[in-house]
Amino acid sequence: MEKEKKSERESEEMKKKVCKRCKESFSPSSNTRSSCRFHPSFFVCRRHDDQKRYYELGPNDPPYSAKFYDCCGAEDPQASGCTTSSHVSYDDDD
Ligand SMILES: [Zn+2]
Numbered sequence: 001m002e003k004e005k006k007s008e009r010e011s012e013e014m015k016k017k018v019c020k021r022c023k024e025s026f027s028p029s030s031n032t033r034s035s036c037r038f039h040p041s042f043f044v045c046r047r048h049d050d051q052k053r054y055y056e057l058g059p060n061d062p063p064y065s066a067k068f069y070d071c072c073g074a075e076d077p078q079a080s081g082c083t084t085s086s087h088v089s090y091d092d093d094d
């Protein structure tokens, strides 16, 4: 009996997958359309004055280099994703 239980738990662990977008482990059974928060674009580095579609530079703002997500303009690399979807494992075709 003990042995059976253990192998059951192990196979449950085996089903855990790692999301290639957010790098979190998840179980496919609890993977929903809102499980994964991520940025669809890359974290980029470019000058603020190339960023006008996110906000207008004021006359006193220095045009220093900014790092931000190209999708939403978030400047914090740790900023939580602007898009939610289901997790994508490395096994799945994207
Ligand atoms: Zn984003």
Ligand SMILES: [Zn+2]
Pocket: 019, 020, 021, 022, 023, 024, 035, 036, 037, 086, 087, 088
């Ligand atoms: Zn994910």
